[in-house]
Amino acid sequence: MRYYDAYENLSVEDKITVQSERLRKLVHTVYQKVPFYRKKLDQLGIKPEDINELSDLQKLPFTTKQDLRNNYPFGLFALSTDDIVRLHASSGTTGRPTVVGYSHADIQLWTHMVARTLVCAGVSRNDLIQIAYGYGLFTGGLGFHYGAEKLGTTVIPISGGNTRRQIQLMQDFGSTVLACTPSYALFLAEVMDEIKVHTEDLSLRIGILGAEPWTENMRKQIESKLNIKAIDMYGLSEIIGPGVAVECEHQQGLHINDDHFFPEIIDPDSGQVLPDGEKGELVLTTLTKEGLPLLRYRTRDLTRLNRERCKCGRTLVRMEKCTGRTDDMLIIRGVNIFPSQIESVLLEMRETQPHYLLIVDRINNLDVLEVWVEIDSPFFSDEIRELESLSARIKNNIESTLGIGVKVKLVEPKTIERTEGKAKRVIDKRTF
Ligand code: DLL
Numbered sequence: 118m119r120y121y122d123a124y125e126n127l128s129v130e131d132k133i134t135v136q137s138e139r140l141r142k143l144v145h146t147v148y149q150k151v152p153f154y155r156k157k158l159d160q161l162g163i164k165p166e167d168i169n170e171l172s173d174l175q176k177l178p179f180t181t182k183q184d185l186r187n188n189y190p191f192g193l194f195a196l197s198t199d200d201i202v203r204l205h206a207s208s209g210t211t212g213r214p215t216v217v218g219y220s221h222a223d224i225q226l227w228t229h230m231v232a233r234t235l236v237c238a239g240v241s242r243n244d245l246i247q248i249a250y251g252y253g254l255f256t257g258g259l260g261f262h263y264g265a266e267k268l269g270t271t272v273i274p275i276s277g278g279n280t281r282r283q284i285q286l287m288q289d290f291g292s293t294v295l296a297c298t299p300s301y302a303l304f305l306a307e308v309m310d311e312i313k314v315h316t317e318d319l320s321l322r323i324g325i326l327g328a329e330p331w332t333e334n335m336r337k338q339i340e341s342k343l344n345i346k347a348i349d350m351y352g353l354s355e356i357i358g359p360g361v362a363v364e365c366e367h368q369q370g371l372h373i374n375d376d377h378f379f380p381e382i383i384d385p386d387s388g389q390v391l392p393d394g395e396k397g398e399l400v401l402t403t404l405t406k407e408g409l410p411l412l413r414y415r416t417r418d419l420t421r422l423n424r425e426r427c428k429c430g431r432t433l434v435r436m437e438k439c440t441g442r443t444d445d446m447l448i449i450r451g452v453n454i455f456p457s458q459i460e461s462v463l464l465e466m467r468e469t470q471p472h473y474l475l476i477v478d479r480i481n482n483l484d485v486l487e488v489w490v491e492i493d494s495p496f497f498s499d500e501i502r503e504l505e506s507l508s509a510r511i512k513n514n515i516e517s518t519l520g521i522g523v524k525v526k527l528v529e530p531k532t533i534e535r536t537e538g539k540a541k542r543v544i545d546k547r548t549f
Contacts, residue, residue, distance in 0.1 A: 150195040153184070179414075182415075185216075195407060205354055217354050228263040240265070245294065251276055262274055284305065284312065291320040294323045300331075323345055324343060337464070349364045350371075351418075372433040382396070398417060419439060450483070462514045466514065475542055475543045488523050491530055
């Protein structure tokens with residue numbers, strides 16, 4: 118099956134008709150049902166009738182994570198909890214979690230979106246999918262689960278963790294698709310290596326990896342260590358969960374399901390919409406969701422859009438693989454730094470592992486960035502001189518990429534904590 122449904126290669130004109138119609142309806146709905154939006158639109162002097170075309174979207178206000186937090190838990194819902202059939206929440210590192218609610222139709226939509234993205238990723242009903250995303254309040258596990266079942270794929274709902282068992286079942290059941298975070302995929306590969314399970318012992322062919330930023334270099338490692346095609350899947354709970362965008366076999370940008378999630382790119386500082394091709398913050402409007410419809414939600418994820426038809430024939434707009442967020446950007450001595458830049462450097466060196474930790478501190482009023490780097494076992498030496506020379510080379514490579522001085526600390530193989538879910542790469546000890 119090449120496409121899951123006809124929308125995927127709809128003509129641009131027809132697509133605009135569908136999107137505009139849905140946008141008009143959405144604005145009427147939120148105005149009537151969500152006091153938060155009614156107030157915002159009233160303040161701006163906008164009536165739902167003023168929104169007719171897609172270009173009118175720019176008149177509408179943004180919604181932020183803070184708005185969701187301020188209205189915790191259900192304040193932005195457009196339905197009463199009687200009509201909400203499921204809640205999910207994202208934990209968030211600080212403050213209250215962000216709670217999202219789904220109506221029955223939202224769950225059906227989500228299921229459809231995930232099924233469509235799975236087909237785009239190359240999965241079919243003949244596959245066995247091992248879902249190693251966490252089940253629970255996190256949207257990963259259950260989101261994939263419903264979509265994969267709808268497609269008729271055989272689902273193994275193993276959830277995250279229990280790594281040896283994952284590998285055992287992968288072997289015994291012959292799982293062909295692995296769904297988990299990229300950092301967990303690497304960890305699985307590491308444990309396989311330890312217990313001497315080889316890729317030939319498995320039937321894996323595709324990994325559907327997402328929920329955290331990962332670089333092209335990380336993709337190369339995962340593809341070679343697990344002997345799979347590593348497909349990038351993007352989504353966020355506020356918008357629906359997994360199923361917002363995914364790569365096809367060509368791996369040249371992620372196809373956004375723009376019949377339901379309408380994308381814009383803005384300058385994160387000014388809020389101005391940027392032209393296609395320019396990099397900025399992704400903003401998404403949920404065109405059809407019932408439980409928690411959101412106008413112009415600021416994702417904080419940085420990417421750019423490409424409207425060219427893909428080699429696969431899909432006309433869904435593509436977003437570039439997203440390797441950073443506005444809020445994981447570190448400002449160190451005035452220089453903007455993304456963890457992904459360091460990841461890329463480490464993955465280009467054969468002696469280092471893609472497991473790293475960035476520790477930022479302020480010492481005597483000066484920002485200091487320390488990079489903990491794990492050395493690959495064969496290169497870990499007892500010779501101080503060898504280690505010093507390696508450390509100097511790593512330092513040099515990182516500094517020439519970042520343009521600032523860093524400290525490098527080499528750590529023994531397998532000392533940096535592994536994760537079953539999203540990796541935590543930064544510890545910022547500075548107090549602002
Ligand atoms: O991570 C949903 C998901 C589950 C997506 C499984 C893909 C697979 P949240 O926990 O709300 O939802 O986190 C959303 O994670 O704003 C991005 O910053 C990041 N993120 C998600 N997918 C990707 C990706 C899920 N493919 C936040 N690449 C988003 C980069 C990603 N970052």
